[in-house]
Amino acid sequence: MTVKQTLHAFFYPETVAVIGASASPGKIGHTVMTNMIGAGFRGKLFPVNPKGGTIEGMAVVRDIADLPRGLDLAVLAVPRDHVEPSIQALAGIGVKSVIVITAGFKEVGKDGYRLEQELKALCEAHSIAMLGPNCLGMMNPAHGVNASFAAGQPKAGSIAFFSQSGALCVAILDWALGENIGFSKFISLGNKAVIDEADMLGYLGGDAQTKVILGYIENVEHGEAFLRQARAVCRNKPVIMIKAGTTAAGAKAASSHTGAIAGSDQTYTAAFRQSGVIRVADVASLFNLAQAFSTQPLPRGPNLAVVTNSGGPGILTADIADRSRLTVAELSQRTIERLQEFLPSYAAFYNPVDIVGDADAKRYRRTLDVVADDPVVHSILVLLTPTASVEIEKTAEAVIHTARKCGKPVFACFMGKTRVARARAMLMEAGIPCYAFPEPAVRSIESMYEYYLWKNRPEPVYAEFPCDRELALKVVREHEARREPEIVEFQAQEVLRAYGLPTPKTVLARSSEEAVAAAVEIGYPVVLKIASPNISHKSDVGGVKVNLRDAGEVLTNFREITARAMRMRPDAYIAGCLVQEMAPPGVKEVIIGFKRDEQFGPMLMFGLGGIYVEIMKDISFKLAPLSRQNAFEIVREIKSYMLLKGLRGEKPVNFAALEEIILIMSQMALDLPQVWEAEFNPVLINHERAMVADVRMTLHLKEDRE
Amino acid sequence: MTVKQTLHAFFYPETVAVIGASASPGKIGHTVMTNMIGAGFRGKLFPVNPKGGTIEGMAVVRDIADLPRGLDLAVLAVPRDHVEPSIQALAGIGVKSVIVITAGFKEVGKDGYRLEQELKALCEAHSIAMLGPNCLGMMNPAHGVNASFAAGQPKAGSIAFFSQSGALCVAILDWALGENIGFSKFISLGNKAVIDEADMLGYLGGDAQTKVILGYIENVEHGEAFLRQARAVCRNKPVIMIKAGTTAAGAKAASSHTGAIAGSDQTYTAAFRQSGVIRVADVASLFNLAQAFSTQPLPRGPNLAVVTNSGGPGILTADIADRSRLTVAELSQRTIERLQEFLPSYAAFYNPVDIVGDADAKRYRRTLDVVADDPVVHSILVLLTPTASVEIEKTAEAVIHTARKCGKPVFACFMGKTRVARARAMLMEAGIPCYAFPEPAVRSIESMYEYYLWKNRPEPVYAEFPCDRELALKVVREHEARREPEIVEFQAQEVLRAYGLPTPKTVLARSSEEAVAAAVEIGYPVVLKIASPNISHKSDVGGVKVNLRDAGEVLTNFREITARAMRMRPDAYIAGCLVQEMAPPGVKEVIIGFKRDEQFGPMLMFGLGGIYVEIMKDISFKLAPLSRQNAFEIVREIKSYMLLKGLRGEKPVNFAALEEIILIMSQMALDLPQVWEAEFNPVLINHERAMVADVRMTLHLKEDRE
Incomplete structure (x- = not known):
């Protein structure tokens, strides 16, 4: 069964x-x-x-x-x-x-x-x-x-x-x-x-x-x-x-x-x-x-029309709507003209439509019918203040009348308590949500609009990138076998290669002479980085030197870096230095990472390098697998996105290349369940290309998990 | 009268x-x-x-x-x-x-x-x-x-x-x-x-x-x-x-x-x-x-105690309180021991205190009395879910009993509607705010605590700095007389001097020879800036050169800057170049400004230079006059305050010097009502000193205002 x-x-x-x-x-x-x-x-x-x-x-x-x-x-x-x-x-x-x-x-x-x-x-x-x-x-x-x-x-x-x-x-x-x-x-x-x-x-x-x-x-x-x-x-x-x-x-x-x-x-x-x-x-x-x-249809757009018999509550509602994802839209010219035919001259004809304190139920009904008929309007909120001349129950009937025939969501806010109690019950009975104050009404319409957008978003597209998964798994298994939880530098580079991720040209140099030869092959200027499986924070041992312009600088710095590392970390195995191509000018640094959640699996994160992530906490998150749309969003949900788009005539970064790296990380996270967290930091990007300049992966070895 | x-x-x-x-x-x-x-x-x-x-x-x-x-x-x-x-x-x-x-x-x-x-x-x-x-x-x-x-x-x-x-x-x-x-x-x-x-x-x-x-x-x-x-x-x-x-x-x-x-x-x-x-x-x-x-005393601290007969609502309340300025504090050991004397073993003794679904009014009363007696506790929220065995009205009486004698604010949240209606009316009648859901209860207590803090803050201290107000007014009046709305560069420097504001050593050089002499006096390296009352955005005409290290560089750049400015802005009067001391190393750039509000007068703003203000909108605001406390706050209300405090062992900037500049600007804004807006941008600051490197002031000339 x-x-x-x-x-x-x-x-x-x-x-x-x-x-x-x-x-x-x-x-x-x-x-x-x-x-x-x-x-x-x-x-x-x-x-x-x-x-x-x-x-x-x-x-x-x-x-x-x-x-x-x-x-x-x-x-x-x-x-x-x-x-x-x-x-x-x-x-x-x-x-x-x-x-x-x-x-x-x-x-x-x-x-x-x-x-x-x-x-x-x-x-x-x-x-x-x-x-x-x-x-x-x-x-x-x-x-x-x-x-x-x-x-x-x-x-x-x-x-x-x-x-x-x-x-x-x-x-x-x-x-x-x-x-x-x-x-x-x-x-x-x-x-x-x-x-x-x-x-x-x-x-x-x-x-x-x-x-x-x-x-x-x-x-x-x-x-x-x-x-x-x-x-x-x-x-x-x-x-x-x-x-x-x-x-x-x-x-x-x-x-x-x-x-x-x-x-x-x-x-x-x-x-x-x-x-x-x-x-x-x-x-x-x-x-x-x-x-x-459960009672109203979804609004098919953001435009909220407010009809009110009093100014203050209308203003409050406009404030709340303006701070939401809804829009207090301008009514069409035709609607305003139709309203002018019967509303008193002291009414407010734009949105909120203020039909003034002496409005009776008939004025409400005619206004609602005209406003609901405006193709610009996607949802309607009717405000009523229990003034002396208002016809409370009859107005409730008018609202019900309009709501039944217009096919758009209609909400009511009958302010107060005792005098509006019966009308409010009538509205609720007829399936028109009625509130005592404007805020929850606007919040409800906003949620329905957001759900409308979600429901009508295009079907998510999941990309699959060619990769040599076996090669990546081999690196992972070797670390597992050696009980080394951290995959860094050249082994990590293997994994990047397995996924076809763009990386800066990098050569491992075991001696200063090899370093100079590598620099010539790569082309000056170059970066030198200490190469050791035991040193994950290279800067802490002064293990990174950038912008080396000739053989002399490479020679001197190779010796300095390796000597300092040996002195500061006598326990570490020093393989030599990595010689790496320099980042192109105008490059920006971003961080792409993931961390595995016990319940929901890999959670990807994205942010700009350094202060933006650390101090400003300007980070966006998505669970894997990311669709192409998700990758588009994760990049744009941070405040500092403007910096990637380019300021003052600067060219935008290559977003397609950036999103591809994010999608590949999502795929990698699902392919390699042994990797508990990983970080591409920094990913260097300019208007032409993106590359993963450094990477760290941490395995969850079996015993650690228990 | x-x-x-x-x-x-x-x-x-x-x-x-x-x-x-x-x-x-x-x-x-x-x-x-x-x-x-x-x-x-x-x-x-x-x-x-x-x-x-x-x-x-x-x-x-x-x-x-x-x-x-x-x-x-x-x-x-x-x-x-x-x-x-x-x-x-x-x-x-x-x-x-x-x-x-x-x-x-x-x-x-x-x-x-x-x-x-x-x-x-x-x-x-x-x-x-x-x-x-x-x-x-x-x-x-x-x-x-x-x-x-x-x-x-x-x-x-x-x-x-x-x-x-x-x-x-x-x-x-x-x-x-x-x-x-x-x-x-x-x-x-x-x-x-x-x-x-x-x-x-x-x-x-x-x-x-x-x-x-x-x-x-x-x-x-x-x-x-x-x-x-x-x-x-x-x-x-x-x-x-x-x-x-x-x-x-x-x-x-x-x-x-x-x-x-x-x-x-x-x-x-x-x-x-x-x-x-x-x-x-x-x-x-x-x-x-x-x-x-209107009914409860102010809480004298942030610690909220929650007493509940059900887990879920307790958790929701703890969530809401944790996101507020209140604290779901740990109860004292003595209180926990006293509770253990009479509560069933399956109760939760820490905060929220869950006295479990079978709690009768007596158990509520004893618990409330013990919790209210704990000196750690500043306010109490009593949650009741209408379970089968709960004594709703009697529990309301117990809450009233505790509230009357404990001298601390007591709030209630009796969840539901029909079965709790009578008890809720009893509580309200007795002056104990009672809500249908936890959120508004926590919000109310939070507001009362914030008001308690405000009421008990120290009396604001207003500083007055010695200044030559007449000198400043003279500059302003000259501009008014000439109908020049912008006060820039050397005239603006006069105003800074009138208020004793620290500025980089600056000399106006009319010729390249004067520039070299000034540079020797100031000490290399220096900055050269085009000096013209008509050019307010100097960078646009390539009018700024920094880090000039010797006489040769000063000579060449003086000629280049002035020639380019004359070519690009043939209308402008070029007075020569300003020779300025270079910012010390490790300096940070902040912006201090004000803009006059029609209703409330000068509004000061503070933020870190460049991207922080422009893109991240990380700005704080206060109305003049600022008290010393306000100056302390305006600097610390921005997210990027952490950068001023110093990262990774870096020394914090000289906050006292920074706050003094802010207070002087507040005083200046009130002294000079003709100045409509002003900006010290950048203010350079490190751990030793702060100085106003550039300034712009805009006058509201009479005709403009009408």
């Missing part, structure tokens, strides 16, 4: 057993029963308890073995030590899925962790989809399923929510009941021993009832699976997530909470951005976006 | 007349009457209307002349053309203050502007404090005053609110009624012809009923008065403001709205920060902070 079929049985069960069902109110085994009944479950429900008797009028099954074969779903609310035997018995009747509500596993320490691993192995051996342990349960209101011990029955809707925190499930459920928001699926993931966020994304991505997916996670279990599922799902529907534990304090709290390793915030930022997941920092934003995405 | 006495009569009137009072419901002149009566006004209220009759049982006064002499307050709701004659008549009976609700003045164009100027002159001539025109009115609920046509009577409280937008007044009033929030004073400023935000700050700063001042402004009328009042008031009580119209789109909307010039956002940011005003971007934050500041 495929995972998809199993998850279908899990979400749409026809037969459900509650193991540890109880007749005593307050017990979890009782709440699950009443929740299932209260949700209107139309399939067969079996309370199971060795004590027998009846629960809510149903005869209790004493033995799991008596349950029907091929049971769709079993919900376990039994003491911890009964969980494993129960699942053994359930496996015996061919159960398809289980929810383990019981706590006391990974989250309590080593013993619990071991028990959880046993459950996991058992479920995997029998292809049982297991949710939890240590979770609240799952709901599918449209199918009459509430297999949880949460208080309250949410209505059916088009929003799916999954959460690693049961407490957040509880809070959000209470909040959703208050706001009358419905769910397509509602899942408390618990410890994620079997079913994890990637499985949920995969299933919910194909679930016709789900229009928007919300998630709260503290860590990702399988980075690669998560990225693959997220990439595919975000093409079709929005995924909005909170990743908690992203700061030092948060990560510390998280690791004690679930034993999860939170991972670096940078990596998650890159993972979410590259897969199209919309990331929010707080729960309020999660819900604002859920309502926006 | 002083402004303060007049404003007292305005806010605490014993006699109030409503000019244009009406018996017809729906008319503004009727609403003002019913609002005054509804607010429980205990003084004498006079409806005035030439038609006579009665309104709400009161005899209408037909003629303003029949009102009592020395009337405290008159509220005008009459047609525009009647406003001026009415005020004339009111002046005749010695009215102390007026509110002009009537619109149709500055906001409608030139005619209105002229009329408004007449009102202003009239009021000023008779020392009448005028609010408006084009406003909603004013309220002082504790004194039974509601001199407005707004809907709804707010209760008395400790929050004062003034707003340039009447619409925002309406919205906020409705919101406050819904949230049961009271006001000490509530003022719609309207067009601010007489009473403006600076007057309000001044009055409310001394108003014993007001604990927190909120303001919404689109522009500041008098920058200097505003800064002076704000500085004084913020020492005593928090001032929280929105400045709208800070973006291009917002400013455009604002200028059409009230005819106000919005001013640059940068300047307002500097003005607010330097005077201690807490600036927020949106209305929701304005109110969150108002509640926090």
Whole structure:
């Protein structure tokens, strides 16, 4: 059976057993029963308890073995030590899925962790989809399923929510009941021993009832699976997530909470951005976006039109929009003329359109119809201040009227609280997000526009460069065999050559005479660098001399460099000096590197050399594999990009050559999993060409990893 | 009579007349009457209307002349053309203050502007404090005053609110009624012809009923008065403001709205920060902070303790706090031991303290008491998730209990909506801000901590440097007389000398022989620069040569530079060349400049030369006069400050010398109002000394300004 079929049985069960069902109110085994009944479950429900008797009028099954074969779903609310035997018995009747509500596993320490691993192995051996342990349960209101011990029955809707925190499930459920928001699926993931966020994304991505997916996670279990599922799902529907534990304090709290390793915030930022997941920092934003995405169409461009009956809120909204990716666009001339036909002369006809404090509902409706009709406008925000003459509910009707027919996203902000309460409820009921203040409205529209751009971006193109992977692996394996974690200088140059990376002409000279011969071959001026596998920071031993113009300078400097290195690092093996071609004039230095993340694999970084990376922290990041588009972006996301583009008539650097080196590093990072981190530093680039002038690679030798 | 006495009569009137009072419901002149009566006004209220009759049982006064002499307050709701004659008549009976609700003045164009100027002159001539025109009115609920046509009577409280937008007044009033929030004073400023935000700050700063001042402004009328009042008031009580119209789109909307010039956002940011005003971007934050500041004591340090019954929300809170200026501090060992005495073993004892999902109110209370007792802790945030076993209202009581006795700020976040509604109301009633999600709670505590720091910062110290101001003014006046807007090179050097600013040794050489003599006097190597009052960008004509090492180089280059300048700029007067001492080795280049803001005066800027200012936009700003502390800060607020501090064992630059130059520029900017902008660029600085290597000043000649 495929995972998809199993998850279908899990979400749409026809037969459900509650193991540890109880007749005593307050017990979890009782709440699950009443929740299932209260949700209107139309399939067969079996309370199971060795004590027998009846629960809510149903005869209790004493033995799991008596349950029907091929049971769709079993919900376990039994003491911890009964969980494993129960699942053994359930496996015996061919159960398809289980929810383990019981706590006391990974989250309590080593013993619990071991028990959880046993459950996991058992479920995997029998292809049982297991949710939890240590979770609240799952709901599918449209199918009459509430297999949880949460208080309250949410209505059916088009929003799916999954959460690693049961407490957040509880809070959000209470909040959703208050706001009358419905769910397509509602899942408390618990410890994620079997079913994890990637499985949920995969299933919910194909679930016709789900229009928007919300998630709260503290860590990702399988980075690669998560990225693959997220990439595919975000093409079709929005995924909005909170990743908690992203700061030092948060990560510390998280690791004690679930034993999860939170991972670096940078990596998650890159993972979410590259897969199209919309990331929010707080729960309020999660819900604002859920309502926006589940009710309104996407704006097909950045132009926001604001219609208001008051100046101040209009200005505030324009400010917020101007600081966002949206544009407070000029309306077309035709629109302004049409507005002038009926609006009073003291109205403001450009955007925001201020129809003034005495505006009635009719004026709102005519204005909205004209503005919505303007092809320049991609989204509309209607502001209302409860002035004396405003018709609040009638204006809400006008907004609903326009929203229904215009095909563009329409949002409302009815300012205040008491007098606008009824109108706000009317708007929400009609699927028009309505806020008390302008900011969250603008933020929602901005997120939808960003998602529109992501959804409509061209299909990513991945390049493959010819390379001699075997040659590179040979160098790596030799280092592994010698237990040398650092691949530097001439061995590292081998790897560069294997990938066809452009490097400065370099010759290893074992003596000063060889150095002069090499310099003649390369052409003056040249660079001399100490060559030693043991000295990775060459400058620290005065091991680099640039711009040597003749044989005399080469001779003297060779002797000086090698003598100094031997004196300062008597332990090091000194092979001689590398003689290298000088960088062409007008060259710029950039750094291209990667570091492997435990969860998500190689993370590439790019920045300008020296102070820009070190002091100004002007660095951009992307996870491998990088598409051609990603390589284009990583170069342009730094502030100092302007320096590469060229100042005051200077020619831009050869960006194509630079992006190619980045793409080759991405390929190399995936080809050579033994390399834990690597840095091309500096990469020299001018308007003609780019070359990798120096490189360091660090292996993660087996023992180091454990 | 002083402004303060007049404003007292305005806010605490014993006699109030409503000019244009009406018996017809729906008319503004009727609403003002019913609002005054509804607010429980205990003084004498006079409806005035030439038609006579009665309104709400009161005899209408037909003629303003029949009102009592020395009337405290008159509220005008009459047609525009009647406003001026009415005020004339009111002046005749010695009215102390007026509110002009009537619109149709500055906001409608030139005619209105002229009329408004007449009102202003009239009021000023008779020392009448005028609010408006084009406003909603004013309220002082504790004194039974509601001199407005707004809907709804707010209760008395400790929050004062003034707003340039009447619409925002309406919205906020409705919101406050819904949230049961009271006001000490509530003022719609309207067009601010007489009473403006600076007057309000001044009055409310001394108003014993007001604990927190909120303001919404689109522009500041008098920058200097505003800064002076704000500085004084913020020492005593928090001032929280929105400045709208800070973006291009917002400013455009604002200028059409009230005819106000919005001013640059940068300047307002500097003005607010330097005077201690807490600036927020949106209305929701304005109110969150108002509640926090008006109910809780200030935290006396950054350490936030979080007590929670659930992990996820605890982690989210730790994340948010870690990204703020607050610290999720480690609790003291004694506290952890005390907690271990009664908390279950599976609780988390460090911060956030997770007392787990089965926590009852008693466990919350004991935990809160212990945590609040820890001297490490400066503020407390209590999180509650409505789990099955939680005692929601009882926990609210426990929070109130701890908050009352501990003397530290206590905030609550009861997550969800329906189940926590009652507890949330209880907390708010008891003066404990309670939020639905953690983010606004952390933001509020952070703002209070920042205000604590501001309030307790040392008194600013202003330095005064000896200078020959007359000499500087002489140079300026000569340029004014010659109508030359640019003061450059040797004239500019005069100004530097007048202020005792360190400059490189410089001699004007009229011939190549003079140049060599000067070079010998200064000492080789030297710099040669073309000297011409007409050439401000010397490099453009190849007019700068550095590092000239002997007489031969000086001779050749003098001839080359002057010949090239004559060829390229035949119009320019060439005085010769400046011979200048070379910058010492290891020198860094910084830029110190100022530009005069129409509202707030000279704004100083500081940054590292070249790319840092131009491309990285790494610049800091402060308004003059800078205190010594400000000079310390402006240097350290840029990212590239690290370069001045010195990398890799390099010595730090002489910061004292640098800060002195900045302070002298601040003094110069205030001394010489004719100078519109000036730039010391570059200022050369190393670990020993700083010197101003080049300078440009631009005058605003009279005609240019008009």
